Structure formats: structure tokens, C-alpha cells
Amino acid sequence: MVLHIDSLVHRYPNGMTALAGVSLTVKAGERVAVVGPNGAGKSTLARHLIGIARPTSGRVEVNGRDAAGLGIADLARSVGFVFQNPDAQLHAATVAKEVGFGPRNLGFPADRRTALTEWALRVTGLTGEADSHPRHLSFGGRKRVALASVLAMDTPIIVLDEPTTGQDHRSVTLLEELLRGLHSQGKTIIAITHDTDFCAENFDRVVVLAEGRVQWDGPVEHWLEGAVDPPVSAFEQPQITRLGQRLGWPTPVVTVDGFLDRLTDHASSAD
Numbered sequence: 001m002v003l004h005i006d007s008l009v010h011r012y013p014n015g016m017t018a019l020a021g022v023s024l025t026v027k028a029g030e031r032v033a034v035v036g037p038n039g040a041g042k043s044t045l046a047r048h049l050i051g052i053a054r055p056t057s058g059r060v061e062v063n064g065r066d067a068a069g070l071g072i073a074d075l076a077r078s079v080g081f082v083f084q085n086p087d088a089q090l091h092a093a094t095v096a097k098e099v100g101f102g103p104r105n106l107g108f109p110a111d112r113r114t115a116l117t118e119w120a121l122r123v124t125g126l127t128g129e130a131d132s133h134p135r136h137l138s139f140g141g142r143k144r145v146a147l148a149s150v151l152a153m154d155t156p157i158i159v160l161d162e163p164t165t166g167q168d169h170r171s172v173t174l175l176e177e178l179l180r181g182l183h184s185q186g187k188t189i190i191a192i193t194h195d196t197d198f199c200a201e202n203f204d205r206v207v208v209l210a211e212g213r214v215q216w217d218g219p220v221e222h223w224l225e226g227a228v229d230p231p232v233s234a235f236e237q238p239q240i241t242r243l244g245q246r247l248g249w250p251t252p253v254v255t256v257d258g259f260l261d262r263l264t265d266h267a268s269s270a271d
């Protein structure tokens with residue numbers, strides 16, 4: 001287990017209870033999408049994972065250690081967080097310096113730092129932009145810089161807040177490939193997202209937060225197939241599911257692979 005959250009309550013100074021007793025365990029290597037309506041408490045929960053929020057009550061454990069007892073710098077070795085708004089985390093004069101900042105700050109030796117920085121630039125498609133000023137890139141480009149700067153820290157847990165927002169199709173495809181690679185390396189991936197297509201293709205488990213509580217927690221297919229209260233129709237169905245419905249298929253498909261399997265079944269039953 002890499003994350004264990006027990007009865008977490010977060011109350012802001014204005015009295016707003018953003019988390020009203022969240023309990024959640026995430027195992028190493030899991031891919032978890034956290035979904036829920038605006039104001040459900042998703043970002044507040046993420047802030048606890050990187051130690052920039054402290055529990056009003058309850059406990060957050062990262063790798064068996066109480067997050068409240070670890071400093072932000074210590075937690076940064078375990079949990080990388082990609083903010084929804086990249087401008088919240090970019091401050092260096094070049095893309096390469098931005099991406100190299102994290103591994104330098106963590107005290108990695110020079111050869112590891114260089115290798116991680118070059119790898120993070122490459123897998124995010126930014127090698128050609130290494131000398132550019134991050135602020136001169138598009139919003140999608142700045143999001144990739146923010147992602148690369150987290151990847152370069154080589155944390156076992158990566159948390160992404162709305163990673164597909166403002167990204168074009170090519171960037172989302174690149175991100176999906178990258179997430180598959182990180183998953184095969186055994187990293188734990190948690191994303192806050194409103195994007196059902198992205199959930200369907202890249203995550204195994206969905207946690208639905210509502211009004212500061214875990215309302216549902218289970219396999220992504222069950223969530224997408226509607227075994228959820230409220231049903232997934234509260235979110236947009238994946239495009240592939242809508243296409244299956246247009247074709248009149250009686251049971252839903254939720255992934256591209258599922259769709260292709262169903263097509264093959266149809267073709268062989270027509271033979």
C-alpha cells in the first residue's frame with residue numbers, strides 16, 4: 001500500500017467543510033481516477049497528498065508514514081503533483097532549467113539529474129523547446145512542461161489534476177502513451193479528471209467524491225456501465241460508448257479495445 005487515508009476531514013478557516021471523512025487506500029502500481037462534481041473536494045484531497053494542506057482530523061499516510069509528520073520536501077520524494085494550471089508551478093527562464101529544477105532540488109547526482117531531465121523532455125515532446133522560455137509556449141505546451149518537471153523527480157506516485165484540460169488530441173495521445181509507460185514501470189498514478197474517455201482508456205479504478213465523501217469506489221468498467229449512484233450519465237459517456245449506442249448494441253462498450261472485440265464478435269457471428 002502506498003497511500004492510506006483514514007477519516008480525513010478538512011475544514012477551511014471560513015468554516016467550509018471540503019472533506020467530511022474520506023477513507024481510501026491505494027496500492028502500489030494502481031491507476032486511480034478521482035471524479036466528482038465541482039466543489040466535491042477533489043483538489044483539497046490532492047493538496048493533502050503533497051502536504052500543502054493539513055488534516056482538521058484524520059490521517060494521511062504515504063508509504064506508511066504520516067504525511068503530517070513529513071515536510072513538503074520529504075513528501076516531494078514520494079508524490080509528484082501536476083497542477084491543473086501549469087502557471088502555478090513554472091518559474092524558471094528556460095524549459096530545461098524548469099525540468100531540471102526538481103531533480104537538482106532533491107539532491108540527485110549530476111548524471112542522474114541529466115538523464116532524468118533529458119528523458120522527461122523527450123517523453124513529453126519538449127526536447128526541441130529545451131531553451132525556450134516556458135511562458136512563450138502555448139497553454140498545452142506549458143502543461144507539458146509542468147508534467148515533465150514532475151516526471152524528472154522520478155517519484156513513485158504521480159498525481160495529476162485535470163491533465164487533459166486544454167490539451168489537443170496529439171498531446172492527449174502522447175500523455176496516454178506516457179501514462180502506459182509509467183504504469184509498466186510500476187508507478188502509482190492518480191488523476192483528478194472530468195474526462196470520461198480519458199478514464200475509460202487509462203485507469204483501472206474510479207473513486208467518486210461528492211460533498212467531501214467517497215460516494216463510490218470500484219472498477220472503471222462498473223462505473224462506466226452505470227453501476228453507480230448517481231449513474232455515469234451525470235458525466236459525459238465515453239465517445240466509444242455513444243457510438244455503440246448509435247449502432248444499437250444492447251450492452252455498453254466502454255473502451256476502444258472493447259469496441260473492437262465487439263466488432264469482431266459481430267463479424268464472426270455474421271459469417
Ligand SMILES: Nc1ncnc2c1ncn2[C@@H]1O[C@H](COP(=O)(O)OP(=O)(O)OP(=O)(O)O)[C@@H](O)[C@H]1O
Nearest residue numbers: 012014016017018037038039040041042043044045
Ligand atoms: N481556500 C479555500 N477556502 C474556503 N473554501 C474553499 C477553499 N478552497 C476550496 N474551498 C471550498 O471547498 C470545497 C471543495 O473544493 P475543491 O476545490 O477541493 O473541490 P473540487 O472537487 O476540486 O472542485 P473543482 O472540480 O471545481 O475543482 C468547495 O466548496 C470550495 O468552494
